[in-house]
Amino acid sequence: MIDLSDEQLAAVYVATGEMRFFDEIANRYTAQVRAMIYPVVLNHADTDDLTQETMLRVVRHLPSFRAKARLSTWIYRIAMNTTKDFMRKRKRNPVRSHSELSASDTVQEPITNPVAHDAAQLDRDIERALKKMSPALRVAMNLTAINGMDAGEAAKAAGCLRSSMYRRIHEAREFLRKELAEYLS
Numbered sequence: 001m002i003d004l005s006d007e008q009l010a011a012v013y014v015a016t017g018e019m020r021f022f023d024e025i026a027n028r029y030t031a032q033v034r035a036m037i038y039p040v041v042l043n044h045a046d047t048d049d050l051t052q053e054t055m056l057r058v059v060r061h062l063p064s065f066r067a068k069a070r071l072s073t074w075i076y077r078i079a080m081n082t083t084k085d086f087m088r089k090r091k092r093n094p095v096r097s098h099s100e101l102s103a104s105d106t107v108q109e110p111i112t113n114p115v116a117h118d119a120a121q122l123d124r125d126i127e128r129a130l131k132k133m134s135p136a137l138r139v140a141m142n143l144t145a146i147n148g149m150d151a152g153e154a155a156k157a158a159g160c161l162r163s164s165m166y167r168r169i170h171e172a173r174e175f176l177r178k179e180l181a182e183y184l185s
Contacts, residue, residue: 037079041086132175
């Protein structure tokens with residue numbers, strides 16, 4: 001582990017071109033980028049591809065990083081832009097993935113433990129609700145509720161105004177409250 005700040009690592013990588021400095025940045029952020037992308041695309045293979053594409057874009061564009069924001073915010077914005085590009089392409093050319101198959105298309109394993117069944121059903125209902133939610137609302141929930149960013153930092157990462165992020169967070173919470181009402185009563 002290299003004992004430099006993120007911004008220092010970026011500057012040293014740009015100055016020297018030594019991959020060990022970029023590797024340290026990638027080690028620090030790959031898991032967080034993946035955790036940001038998955039709730040938007042809801043597919044592990046796509047998440048892996050988009051995480052890799054994000055890191056490629058980061059290394060390619062690192063010389064243009066001007067430190068007006070933290071490096072982490074800059075990386076998260078690249079991740080969200082990469083994901084938005086993917087979602088736009090997928091919307092134009094929809095492909096039915098394995099995770100999008102209906103229950104009648106797949107073999108359901110019998111669940112014998114009622115608590116496990118309830119948890120499994122809740123997981124399915126949450127995933128169903130997330131799939132119904134717009135990508136912008138999923139991004140808002142993911143950045144704030146899952147990644148713990150404040151609305152300002154989430155807005156920078158998502159490339160929108162702070163007021164837009166507040167509205168998206170509110171809409172996402174209301175949507176989930178309605179979709180998952182049976183679990184909240």
